[in-house]
Amino acid sequence: MEKSILITGGVRSGKSELAERLALRATGRAVYIATAEAWDDEMRDRIATHQARRGPEWSNHHVPLHLVEALGRTDGGDPRLVDCLTLWLTNLMLGDHDWRAAGETLADALTRQTAPVVLVTNEVGAGIVPENKLARDFRDAAGWLNRRVAEVSDTVILTVAGCPIKVKPNDNPL
Amino acid sequence: MEKSILITGGVRSGKSELAERLALRATGRAVYIATAEAWDDEMRDRIATHQARRGPEWSNHHVPLHLVEALGRTDGGDPRLVDCLTLWLTNLMLGDHDWRAAGETLADALTRQTAPVVLVTNEVGAGIVPENKLARDFRDAAGWLNRRVAEVSDTVILTVAGCPIKVKPNDNPL
Amino acid sequence: MEKSILITGGVRSGKSELAERLALRATGRAVYIATAEAWDDEMRDRIATHQARRGPEWSNHHVPLHLVEALGRTDGGDPRLVDCLTLWLTNLMLGDHDWRAAGETLADALTRQTAPVVLVTNEVGAGIVPENKLARDFRDAAGWLNRRVAEVSDTVILTVAGCPIKVKPNDNPL
Numbered sequence: 001m002e003k004s005i006l007i008t009g010g011v012r013s014g015k016s017e018l019a020e021r022l023a024l025r026a027t028g029r030a031v032y033i034a035t036a037e038a039w040d041d042e043m044r045d046r047i048a049t050h051q052a053r054r055g056p057e058w059s060n061h062h063v064p065l066h067l068v069e070a071l072g073r074t075d076g077g078d079p080r081l082v083d084c085l086t087l088w089l090t091n092l093m094l095g096d097h098d099w100r101a102a103g104e105t106l107a108d109a110l111t112r113q114t115a116p117v118v119l120v121t122n123e124v125g126a127g128i129v130p131e132n133k134l135a136r137d138f139r140d141a142a143g144w145l146n147r148r149v150a151e152v153s154d155t156v157i158l159t160v161a162g163c164p165i166k167v168k169p170n171d172n173p174l
Numbered sequence: 175m176e177k178s179i180l181i182t183g184g185v186r187s188g189k190s191e192l193a194e195r196l197a198l199r200a201t202g203r204a205v206y207i208a209t210a211e212a213w214d215d216e217m218r219d220r221i222a223t224h225q226a227r228r229g230p231e232w233s234n235h236h237v238p239l240h241l242v243e244a245l246g247r248t249d250g251g252d253p254r255l256v257d258c259l260t261l262w263l264t265n266l267m268l269g270d271h272d273w274r275a276a277g278e279t280l281a282d283a284l285t286r287q288t289a290p291v292v293l294v295t296n297e298v299g300a301g302i303v304p305e306n307k308l309a310r311d312f313r314d315a316a317g318w319l320n321r322r323v324a325e326v327s328d329t330v331i332l333t334v335a336g337c338p339i340k341v342k343p344n345d346n347p348l
Numbered sequence: 349m350e351k352s353i354l355i356t357g358g359v360r361s362g363k364s365e366l367a368e369r370l371a372l373r374a375t376g377r378a379v380y381i382a383t384a385e386a387w388d389d390e391m392r393d394r395i396a397t398h399q400a401r402r403g404p405e406w407s408n409h410h411v412p413l414h415l416v417e418a419l420g421r422t423d424g425g426d427p428r429l430v431d432c433l434t435l436w437l438t439n440l441m442l443g444d445h446d447w448r449a450a451g452e453t454l455a456d457a458l459t460r461q462t463a464p465v466v467l468v469t470n471e472v473g474a475g476i477v478p479e480n481k482l483a484r485d486f487r488d489a490a491g492w493l494n495r496r497v498a499e500v501s502d503t504v505i506l507t508v509a510g511c512p513i514k515v516k517p518n519d520n521p522l
Contacts (some may be wrong), residue, residue, distance in 0.1 A: 010299030012317025127301020127475020143360020186491020301475020
């Protein structure tokens with residue numbers, strides 16, 4: 001199995017289902033690292049929907065901020081699934097943390113893992129420019145983080161309507 | 175010709191033109207199933223632009239809600255083009271219908287068609303999370319519907335700047 | 349080198365970096381045609397970030413509106429990089445120019461260039477329908493312009509998380 005796989009796509013495009021399938025492919029068991037904070041009912045529902053899909057083959061961790069430490073603690077065994085980077089970034093920004101330093105630390109940590117990691121993220125930058133400055137800053141940061149993690153990933157996949165498109169490695173060079 | 179083709183993409187990315195070309199490819203004639211309701215001048219203009227492109231090789235049906243029935247009535251002859259699923263979903267949601275049940279019925283019906291069906295839909299989930307709850311619910315529902323229909327389609331195509339990318343079947347397996 | 353390359357993608361998806369690399373590939377030197385107007389501090393910062401990346405191998409031109417004339421003036425030597433069409437369209441629309449006529453003139457001019465041109469544009473139509481009529485008109489116009497320029501381009505590339513996907517020519521026909 002590849003060491004590091006990044007899966008990106010629009011909302012409800014099948015990213016998490018694909019990530020779960022890939023994480024379980026090697027050993028039939030995997031570690032789930034959830035970054036979502038249940039800060040309102042809507043998010044609580046979304047988390048519950050995702051959890052309901054996962055059986056006893058998963059060991060679950062709730063990691064809103066300390067992702068690199070969690071990867072260190074869980075390394076050496078089953079594949080890890082991080083779901084998702086966009087919510088991790090949201091938590092970093094809302095808590096006024098240095099998200100860029102955290103992203104660099106994550107990219108660096110990903111190159112040193114022994115067990116595989118599957119990371120889920122979101123495409124948020126293909127709509128009209130938002131009127132809200134915070135939203136513009138967020139999509140800039142999310143674009144940067146996606147590229148930084150993609151750089152150190154062996155495989156990058158875009159999901160569209162539940163279908164995966166492999167964008168790295170590039171079998172169709174420019 | 176494949177039995178069922180789903181074409182997705184951003185606004186004005188060439189989905190309808192490609193769908194029209196594919197629908198006419200087999201017999202030079204096709205059935206157009208329009209789901210758009212002309213509820214304001216802007217939508218009326220958009221519908222007129224689309225209609226102006228279509229000649230006498232098309233037989234036109236206006237089907238805002240009863241898509242499965244329309245597919246049943248028009249089966250057995252020329253290919254059908256459904257344009258588009260996103261507006262059909264909008265009509266279902268605005269009319270307070272059970273859109274999920276309707277989507278399941280559609281997916282089931284698509285597996286039982288004799289004549290080909292080309293379906294157009296939209297990518298609406300690759301922007302920033304909308305502040306409006308209705309918009310968030312809509313993009314969740316649209317993502318679900320796209321995946322459900324893609325599951326039962328033989329071919330899924332993403333259009334980008336008028337160029338088609340075949341995303342199913344996957345010639346570049348993971 | 350291909351005569352005309354169009355690079356599209358979401359915000360911060362690596363379009364400009366790829367465009368710079370491709371423009372320099374042939375001769376190690378290139379002409380930079382920037383369309384951005386620095387109408388506020390945020391845009392000034394964004395322009396500065398892009399400029400900081402470019403060394404003495406670039407000759408820089410600031411062309412908010414008269415893109416076709418700039419392509420004429422700079423033709424016959426090193427490759428040109430136009431960054432970006434979406435801001436050019438914004439300038440045309442804000443100045444109440446006939447953007448459709450300008451787009452047709454550009455498409456026509458691109459077919460007559462001697463030296464290569466790399467053009468950067470943006471995917472803005474894969475989010476939820478904006479509530480603002482101006483934003484809806486803009487994404488329609490941007491979709492049209494992207495398709496028109498893609499039609500006359502030899503190569504069209506979509507960037508996702510910094511990774512390029514070649515969408516034209518289509519090595520995977522429908």
